[in-house]
Amino acid sequence: MKKFLLPMLAVVAFSFSAAAQTSPAQQGDHPRRSPQEMAQHQAKRLSKELSLSADQSGKVTQIMAARAQEMQAFRAAGAARPTREQLQATRAKYDDQLKQVLTPDQFAKYTTLAARRHHGPKDSKLMRKAQPTAS
Numbered sequence: 001m002k003k004f005l006l007p008m009l010a011v012v013a014f015s016f017s018a019a020a021q022t023s024p025a026q027q028g029d030h031p032r033r034s035p036q037e038m039a040q041h042q043a044k045r046l047s048k049e050l051s052l053s054a055d056q057s058g059k060v061t062q063i064m065a066a067r068a069q070e071m072q073a074f075r076a077a078g079a080a081r082p083t084r085e086q087l088q089a090t091r092a093k094y095d096d097q098l099k100q101v102l103t104p105d106q107f108a109k110y111t112t113l114a115a116r117r118h119h120g121p122k123d124s125k126l127m128r129k130a131q132p133t134a135s
Contacts, residue, residue: 035068042068049113050106059101067094 033041043061046052052060070090074082082090099107 035072039064039068063097
């Protein structure tokens with residue numbers, strides 16, 4: 001019995017140590033994307049949600065690619081995360097570019113979508129609590 005139990009414990013211990021060594025990118029359902037892939041994914045999503053024309057979609061893809069490259073440059077500069085001021089300046093710069101490409105209605109919808117993504121579901125729960133209910 002001891003001869004069987006000891007090898008089994010070793011196998012279990014090795015399997016736990018191997019599982020602990022996987023990177024966060026390997027653990028999730030989505031593999032880590034390159035900046036270009038992220039830009040293409042964002043542009044595709046915006047094209048669908050905002051009903052963009054082919055011309056607008058191409059321009060949005062270029063804007064998103066430039067933004068992804070800039071964010072990659074922040075990370076490559078040694079900072080794990082850019083500062084809040086850097087993020088706000090970057091967001092404002094690319095929002096201005098998007099404003100030139102999108103119609104006013106599309107840009108309004110874009111800002112609504114961006115705010116929802118930025119604040120997440122927590123704010124929607126708070127807003128539901130703050131709204132008076134019809135009795």
